[in-house]
Amino acid sequence: MQLLKERILTDGRVLSENILKVDSFLNHQIDVELMNEIGKEFYEIFKDKKITKILTAEVSGIAVAVMAGLYFKMPVIFAKKTESINLDKDTFEGNVYSYTKEKQYKIRVARRYINNGDQILILDDFLANGEAIKGMNEIINAAGATLAGVGVVVEKTFQPGKQMLKDMGIDVIALASVSSMKKGYVEFED
């Protein structure tokens, strides 16, 4: 997605060879008009997949998923990271390992919101280690639903997530594929 790549080159900040900050337009401050274009793009990519629900994980995937949901006209569900009095006890769970916090945590969706007839599109902001998407896929499997597609806004192809998911049979479509961030410069795959 050319508009997104240009924005990453203009406003993204490379903090190390692994950390790309896009919090001026994607995951702290949100450029809503860019997000709208992102939602529209995901719709164009997955519109023939008979999607019945969009699944994301809190926090940063929510804006992406909601904007895409506007085009699909289908409900968006965000998996919750913490046990909350506001979440039903009866949940499907997925396991996510956080490399930054060096611990495993669970994400949960109330059972009543996914059933075995659902064709689910997973959307998220970033793909790096692939843990959040793996966890969401576990939720979909536990519900007996079908994974109909996975889309992320930015993937870092030099980190292990993309290959790990591919080995599990899960293909991820990214709107921008960053192949390297050496010496402070972002390079995209062709």
Next chain:
Amino acid sequence: MQLLKERILTDGRVLSENILKVDSFLNHQIDVELMNEIGKEFYEIFKDKKITKILTAEVSGIAVAVMAGLYFKMPVIFAKKTESINLDKDTFEGNVYSYTKEKQYKIRVARRYINNGDQILILDDFLANGEAIKGMNEIINAAGATLAGVGVVVEKTFQPGKQMLKDMGIDVIALASVSSMKKGYVEFED
């Protein structure tokens, strides 16, 4: 907002005299078309306030704020609850007391995203104890910006937040005002 009130009566679940679950359409599963109408309604209410940015707090306010942002065509910022390697060290902070977790925590916005010329609209999903809005107001004050309005989707007027904020000079506009949930029934203010 009549559409919202009807939806609360149809799909809201009263779990106790204080807990109203609306997670089938507002804050776990999201009815995106309803959320779109909510965003449009906030725009109609606050469109003359010269809003330059919309501020919300993660997690459940994000969908509301992003959808309103589409109409305002202004950036949305979500205050973060946890210290993250992805958040700048240089932040404005607000204090929030969680009654459910019985502890104080901080919400933060990177300083670069709010400045003293901003006219800020705070949006959130719920007003109960008013702590999140109080914390966001602290962030706005710390930045020297102006609070231009506060909107919430649902307020519970029988809990202390609305009055506490009013005593601080902060008027909150709610799209649905729940005045009582006794015996399992939701009652709205006129």
